[in-house]
Amino acid sequence: MSAYPELLHTALDARDPRALAEFYRELLALRYRPGDEPPAAPAADEADWLVLLDQSGLRVLAVQAKPDLRPSTWPSEEVPMQLHMDFRVPDVDALETHRARAEQLGARVLMDRSDDPGEPLYVIGDPEGHPFCLLVG
Incomplete structure (x- = not known):
């Protein structure tokens, strides 16, 4: 791992x-x-x-x-930039380890699909609220 x-x-x-x-x-x-x-x-x-x-x-x-995406108005913050990152881990044990680590670093789980047999994942909000996916892939 x-x-x-x-x-x-x-x-x-x-x-x-x-x-x-x-x-x-x-x-x-x-x-x-x-x-x-x-x-x-x-x-x-x-x-x-x-x-x-x-x-x-x-x-x-x-x-x-x-x-229904509203295009970004950057550099104005009226509609901020939109993107997210996906991070892969090798297996479910690593998924749980890194979810816990992300939470320890100040993130929070926004969605739990860790029991999905096809693609276990969590959607996690970073400390500023930007979402990213942590998934087995």
């Missing part, structure tokens, strides 16, 4: 996840995770979670649907 969680990818909210994924795919020379590629008929695209990989196959970015 690693002593610390490792960053899996950064996840961005988007009103149009495919369009945002395409932007970053082109900008950063990324590629889709197998199964996340655009469908042959664009009208059939109902993707709500897309993962982009670097050239070596490592996850870099994920884009998730958030239809």
Whole structure:
């Protein structure tokens, strides 16, 4: 077990996840995770979670649907920036260890999906309230 969680990818909210994924795919020379590629008929695209990989196959970015997203007005704080990070750990024991450690450092659990057999995870709020996911992956 690693002593610390490792960053899996950064996840961005988007009103149009495919369009945002395409932007970053082109900008950063990324590629889709197998199964996340655009469908042959664009009208059939109902993707709500897309993962982009670097050239070596490592996850870099994920884009998730958030239809009611209000775009950031940064540098004004009227609507702050929106993003969260996902951190992976190797197994459920490490998930619990790092959840407890995050809480000891001042975070709080916002959602507990640790009993999900497909993808155990916690959504945790950092001390400022920014959410991030700690998951087995």
